[in-house]
Amino acid sequence: MRLHPIFFEPEVHSSIFLLTNIIGSIFIRLIIHSWPLSLFWSIFYIILILLINHALAAGRYYLPIKNLRDQTVIVTGAASGIGRVSALSFAKLGARVIIGIRGQERAEKIAKQLSKESNNGTVIGYDLDLSSLENVKKFAEKIDHVDILLNNAGTMPETYSETVDGIEQQFATNYIGHFYLTQLLLPLLTNGRVVNVSSLVHHAVPSTGIDYSFSKLKNKYDHIQAYAFSKIAQIYHASELTRRYGIKAYSLHPGTVMNTNLNIHKSVMERFILLLLSAVGKTVEQGAMTSLYCALSNDAKPGHFHSNCQVRRASKLALDARRAEECWNESEKLINEKIKS
Ligand SMILES: NC(=O)c1ccc[n+]([C@@H]2O[C@H](COP(=O)([O-])OP(=O)(O)OC[C@H]3O[C@@H](n4cnc5c(N)ncnc54)[C@H](OP(=O)(O)O)[C@@H]3O)[C@@H](O)[C@H]2O)c1
Structure with missing residues (x-):
């Protein structure tokens, strides 16, 4: 029997460990009618459990020591979360880092902060709104050289909306x-590398695959399904880039990182x-490690999917070469x- 790949994730190990300890403690309390x-x-026990839990959730470490002095790295979505930490790490390693962020002024401001935090690293900020094809083109026209492209930006709104180009927001x-x-x-x-920050959520795509017309989701929006469509497409994209052009392209799950802005659209209660669940998740720094690894x-x-700084089996659907080709053709x-319209 093959275990589902999700059981190999460090966050699952830490959740199981924490739950076992909580249930075990309740059980002991019920059986002997007192706390031993x-x-x-008790405080020592709780601290020990939390420390072990934190170590389990962290998973594998990848701490690069390469000198990237002659390299140019592009990071999308470097305003916050995993992208910001990744951009900072590349700058600390000596790379010339170009960050794509919504709003030119904002991009320049964050580039300045990252340069300062990396001890005068070279960080350039350009306006990039991935939800607009015209804006993406303008960004690309400013690029003269690139060694590593980190496609990191992401969004997960809970209601249906379309971009200026008329494409579903998350997919776009x-x-x-x-x-x-x-x-x-x-x-x-x-001769460069392309790294797509995907997600384990791609497992939530139904066996019928991506609905490119978004007809069902338009009527009744399931934001997790829309997110999953976009994330499996990123896996197809990386595998097709390698298959078609021999480019070193990778897709990955960064881990579960609760304290980023990805959940900004959620209610206060959610x-x-x-926030409570962050006890079993990764820190932003740990979440950036698989991106740096790839x-x-x-x-x-x-061409493969990665998680926890190693290759991880993607879903059966994500590994379907015919569907990867179909996704490429549909996207083109x-x-x-x-563009024509
Ligand atoms: N956190 C997790 O547990 C987790 C798990 C699996 C996968 N991921 C993936 O990891 C990546 C990074 O997410 P994160 O957790 O670090 O969240 P985050 O803090 O929200 O970072 C996402 C970044 O994407 C940018 N972005 C959003 N819409 C954009 C647009 N239209 N154009 C350009 N940039 C845009 C955001 O910029 P603004 O400030 O302008 O909005 C932000 O800088 C995402 O692809 C996400 O799907 C995260």
């Missing part, structure tokens, strides 16, 4: 914008629950249609 530990040892921002950006930069990327390590496998068709 003094206050001192998380996937189509990055697909188009990569296409435009392709001539510069022949965010409070997520961007820099020789052990990362082009969609972009061409939108």
Whole structure:
């Protein structure tokens, strides 16, 4: 019997560990009608459990030591969360980092902050709104060189909306914008790497696959399903880039990182629950490690899905080469249609 890949995730191990301890403690309390530990040892026990839990949730570490002095790295969505930490790490390693952020002024301001935090690293900020094909093109026209393209930006709104180009918001921002950006930069990327920050949520795509018309979701929006469509498409994109052009392209799940802005659209209550859940998740720094691993390590496998700084089996649907080809063709068709109109 093959275990579902989700059982290999560190967050699952830490959740099981924490739950076992909570249930075990309740069980002991019920059986012997008292708590066997003094206050001192109870506090010691809780601290120990939390420390072990934190170590389990962290998973594998990848701490790059490469010198990236002659390298140019593009990071999308570097305003916050995993993207910001990734951009900072590349700058600390000496790379020239170009960050794509919504709003030119904002991009420049964050670039300045990152440069300061990285001890005068070279960080350049350009306006990039992945939900607009025209804006993506303008961004790409400013790029003269690129060694690593980190397609990191993402969004997960809970209500249906369309972009200026008339594409469903999540599919457009998380996937189509990055697909188009990569296409435009392709001539510069022949010896480079493309890294797509996808998610384990791609497992939630039904066996019928991506609904490119979004007809069902338009009527009754399931934001997790829309997110899953965009995330499986990023896996197809990486595998097709490697298959079609021999480019080193990777997709990955960063881990469960609760305290980023991804959950900004959630209600206060939902965010409070997520905050509690952060005890079993990764820190933002740990969440950036698989992106750095795919961007820099020789052990990362082009065309494959990664998690916890190693290759991880993607869903059966995500590994279907015919569907990957279909997704590429649909994306090209969609972009061409939108550009013409
Ligand atoms: N956190 C997790 O547990 C988790 C798990 C699996 C996968 N991921 C993936 O990891 C990536 C990073 O997410 P995160 O958790 O670090 O969340 P985050 O803090 O919200 O970062 C997402 C970034 O994407 C940017 N972005 C959103 N819409 C954009 C647009 N239209 N154009 C350009 N940039 C845009 C945001 O910029 P603004 O400030 O302008 O909105 C933000 O900087 C995402 O692809 C996400 O799907 C995260």
